Amino acid sequence: MGGAGQCFQEEGAAPVLLAASFVQAAAYRGRRRAKATFRARVALLQITGEIRNRCEVLELVLADAAEQQRPAPGLHSTAAADAAHLARELVRVAVIADRAAGATGADVGRPYELTADAARARWGHLYLTWPPEQRPT
Numbered sequence: 001m002g003g004a005g006q007c008f009q010e011e012g013a014a015p016v017l018l019a020a021s022f023v024q025a026a027a028y029r030g031r032r033r034a035k036a037t038f039r040a041r042v043a044l045l046q047i048t049g050e051i052r053n054r055c056e057v058l059e060l061v062l063a064d065a066a067e068q069q070r071p072a073p074g075l076h077s078t079a080a081a082d083a084a085h086l087a088r089e090l091v092r093v094a095v096i097a098d099r100a101a102g103a104t105g106a107d108v109g110r111p112y113e114l115t116a117d118a119a120r121a122r123w124g125h126l127y128l129t130w131p132p133e134q135r136p137t
Helices: 019-067 075-100 105-112 116-123
Strands: none
Touching: 019 075, 075 105, 075 116, 105 116
């Protein structure tokens, strides 16, 4: 009988050692996963920084509006829409980062009270376009 890392093509055939190719493939997948996870984390940092900046500006704008008798029409709705857009982007990039780190559909969907199938249907098509992948020169 074959030991660990051996595979028999057919009965009576010589064993083919596949352990080295499995290790190489696993190492390759690990490097790709680490690279994708890093890019997603950079994007998360950028989005959270943008949210922080927008919150500071919003605080100043709302403080100015509170001092006035009649704030600019649509000011509050514009601020809320901007925050909602950034929050959606934050969720999308967080899902991409989790998937790049090897999370399952169930792992991704759990915080949002979604099944694995629902999480895959909602976010399975997403991929990261920023920051651009660095190509070796």
